[in-house]
Amino acid sequence: MKKITRRSFLKTTAQAAAVTIAAPVVLPEGWYSFASPAPTGYFENEFDISDSLCQKILAKALAKGGDYADLYFEHTISNYIMLEDGKVNRAYSDVALGAGIRTVKGDQVGYGFTQEMTEESMLNAAGTAATIANAEATKPASKFRWIVTKSYYPTDFKIVSAPLESKLPIVQSVNDKCFSLSSLITKVNATFHDQQKRIMVVTSDGAKAEDLLPRNYISAFVVAEKDGKREQAGWNFGGRRELAAYTDAAVADVAKKAVDSAVVLFDAVQPPAGEMPVVLGPGLTGVLLHEAIGHGMEADFNRKKISTFATMIGKKVAEPFVTIVDSGTIPNLTGSINFDDEGTPSQKTVLVEKGILKGYLHDKISAKHYKVKPTGNGRRQSYQHYVVPRMRNTYMEAGPASPEDVIKGAKNGIYVEDVSNGQVKIGEGDFAFYVSQGRLIEDGKLTAPIKDINIMGNGPKMLANITMMGSDLEFFTGGGGACGKAGQAAPCSFGQPTCLVKSMTVGGRR
């Protein structure tokens, strides 16, 4: 085998590198105009990953009789530039290059990976993966067909290769804007993160897919001081976008949300403890949906019968105005993907339709188990991890009620605006999420701000307890959202209309 060049790898390290990724195309406005991600042959051109080499590695992975094997090649460049104490004075960069080889036998998985894109290293990794099986060798497909899909984000973006000088002013302006909005602000931390992840998936059943995923965001985190008290808050904006998305207006919006959120907390009160009606505001509160419902609908948990939703397919789980969707096809959102990490094209997957549980989120293993088609949810953090079913962008569809009526419907309770750190116990369905900011609802009206309380509930009970759904579906457009599962983080987002849950446990102190 000839020596692998890694030309691009040498070129694309760190911020100052000049990267030529693909022929530049001027993109018109609007997601529907994104160019289709036609295969560029990147890994063959740069690392000599030919079809014949892929066949050889797949054959090794199936040498002990696996049902299926796949190869995942990745070259990711990540940059962070950060501001502290008024100056953009630190930068972090990371280059990740490697290949992961998976062998599947029934529901068993063997996995090996290497950081060296040499034939010898990849064959060794394939040998490790193969040990999951113990039978006669099986053969991979003799030819591969490119999977070409629609694109839900710019795939010929230039954000990583854009000169550092073009990004520094964005971070500086976040800082300046925050300080200009309130004299109470005493500290600002601002960050700009950009990443390009180039992947190629090659499967033993003959599929081959290539993608270039952008991920980027700006964030502001502020500390405010008033009368000897301090409060903190933050906000971020991003997703799978181009540098042009970070306009003055976007910067101003991030700064305003961070500053307003911190300043209002000086008037915050503690809510009472115990069960009460909870209204979820639109957008970010979709974290609750993600935790309380979404994880329980990942098919691996149901295949193993360890999810509380394992026996609920076809059953009524909510009122008819509740429809829950997980979609990888929403333009520019962090959880959008053109195809998943097994090469299955992305799609909109309906989980609950008009209150009836319709299906789960599948990778190829669970789809085979349930005898359904995979839903494009087979995802992984990187080449160092094997695929598991993961959410993409999960949301409830808009309902019939006005947001004002939903709040009135609660009469007395709490209104949740900003949340962080959710967690669920899949088998019990019990979940918790942390309310960084919200309001009391008193006599049907929003009153005093509240902060720093945990809310507890149970997924199936919460679904059944949704009594009103607003018409104001919003998606969370922050770029920093990531979900943890099986020791892996995967970018995701969520959406939520204003929604009334008639009873949840609020962790107050009185």
Added chain:
Amino acid sequence: MNKEMQELTAWAIKTAKAAGANDSKVSIGSQRNVEISYRQRKPETIKEATTKQLYIQIFANGRYSQQTTSDLRKDALKDFIGNAITATKLLAEDPYRTLPDPKYYEGRKKMDLGTVDPQHAKFSPEERHNLVKAIESAALEKGGDKVISVTAEENDGHSESVTMTSNGFEGYEEDTFYVAGAEMTVQDEGDRRPNGYHYVVTLNKKDLPSAEEIGAECARRTMNLLGAKKIKTETLPIIIRNQGVGRIFGGFLQAMFGRSIQQKQSFLAEKKGTQVGSKHFTLIDDPFVKRGLGSRLFDGDGFATKKRTMIDKGVLKDFYVDWYYSRKLEWEPTTGGPSNLIVPPGKRSVKEIMKDLDRGIFITGFIGGNSNPTTGDASIGIIGQLFEGGKPVQAISEMNISDNHLKFWNKLVEVANDPYPYSSMRFPSMVFEDIVVSGL
């Protein structure tokens, strides 16, 4: 010391200098990991890999950046370092960014911390499989007919790293580790399927409990979740199981870092020398615990490590202040982060304390929650048992505790005699009184 890694690290330092860095710090690390899990008495996953990484900090013209790469070929590294230095020079100047004063490197102890198990290299694939199979068997046996699923796992590895700075620091670290455990799901009433787990982490295989103990403990913990329900909101004493204390202490710890203080994100910033907890709250940072998971002879800045009393009978004695934030704060640096955290154990067992308290909540786990380091406010979901007459009577779920750290740690009334050995936070179970437990 790995000679090849040592030579490459020294070469990277020289290369950075030649490419225009005033100073640099380079670490090269290598890790080999094996993971095996079993379910339904057959392997569910097998994973094995070796990873390598170079991490470089660049100080150029008063500017600073950090970079990582997994491509350790010299020609690739030369370009990587050159590009990184060019980029660094575009950033704003930061007068506080320098390598540490070398005087803090001095005084490093010469002792064997026992972080390497010499037998690790002989840990065979067959032994690994046998360990996992035995854990699964024990869990299934103890779980009985309630069991829906058991996944048993082991994960072990060996890692080493070489770190050098351009102003004379050189350090080598090597360790082995073993993780063994299981998670179990059992059938409860209706659609509830409680899921419990038990994992242990050690540096030496000799410190692992037997596979039978691990599996049986997983089953015991899972069965204790059966029949869980919410009880009414009330003020009660709570006992937090040793393994869980670290989760709630994490919110307190966050406020002890120099960065949090300098960035005004610490509720402890002005509390040094004052009472931040009850007299039962003593915290020692000890980097020299034999086979301790946080043991080390030098810290992230290269400082020679020291044993420190961070909190003494409730009085805050020290912070974690690294070199950079010490310069910003104009304070003397201590160390950038914790090593092994020790709370001296008490005299009584949890069982004895429970009997004495009569009624309260024994918290065995947490769910969700968070802590605000700026204000000290914290709120977290709890899992555990209501005990009455000194005995567990009811599993609880969907419940929560909320407080401010400065009030919460003053409610600590006793520590038990059971420090948790499988973590760098070697905390015993702790007893707090007058806690509002939210439920119905």
